[in-house]
Amino acid sequence: MITIILVLLIALSVFTLQHRDLLQGVVALSAFSLLSAMLFYMLRAPDVAITEAAVGAGVSTVIFVWAVKSTDRKDES
């Protein structure tokens, strides 16, 4: 189970780095945070899991979406 989650984490981060649409990248990053919160919970660190779920999947996603909204949605480089 832990191996599956780790492989999914690598896949999601590669998707986030390589994708041209920044909004989809932000959503993938949020899924990354949710999966790693699950991983932290399975490794018996519920404190870190709460923080990761609240900060990574919640607040930082909102801030990234606002940043994408007030700049460009497409990655140009």
Added chain:
Amino acid sequence: MADRMKNNKISIFYKLQIFLAFAAVAAVLLPVFLNDSHWPVFARDYLEANGEEQTGAANIVSSIYLGYRAYDTLGETIVLLVAVSGTIGIISFTGKNLATGYNEDDFEGGNRKNRKRTVLMEVVTGKLGPVILIFGLYVMLFGHMSPGGGFQGGVVIASGIIFISLGTGGSENNILSHSGVLAKIEAVSFLLLVLASAIGLITGIGFFANPFNGNPIPPVGYIILLNAMIGLKVGAGIAYMSVAMLGDTDL
């Protein structure tokens, strides 16, 4: 032809960069994985035996970051304070409205297409916000005996405040969606945190030493106090940042 050669050169350089990054990660991580000596267990065993007795917190993580390492926690809160100040400085320098369309009155000529706030969003966030706020208070105040603590509870409280300020549409009767109020809460709770850390200086037991020793308040009271201060500070600070980004601010 020259263009293709240039592209080729860049791509070789890019691959070299990736290879170097992996090599650096391997150089750092492989010695950790490959050596077969045991992990040091002295600190772990010491905390397991004495942590709850010395600080009164059943949650060992809390007893470390508010008991043995409280000084580092003060530094973390200062880092967060600097981050919030920088963000607010940038927002007030570049203009007040980063996210247009979220306010009641800034969509042009009643054109509902430009309006980002929908009825569905208002109803859901307005009803869900208070529940999340109560859950955040629970995580914050019970951090000494269950998973959680000031930072975790504070971030959950910040999510609740953002939900409330989205759900009520920045109306005047909701005090938590005004950024001035949030800034005052953050400043006052940081001041109280510094004062609470200085109690030990007055009584002569040292900076961040626990002033409660069981009569009448048990030692865990100090951890609950610090957790509440840190939670209010983190929650108000992050909510202040996000409410200022939403645009309804009196900066």
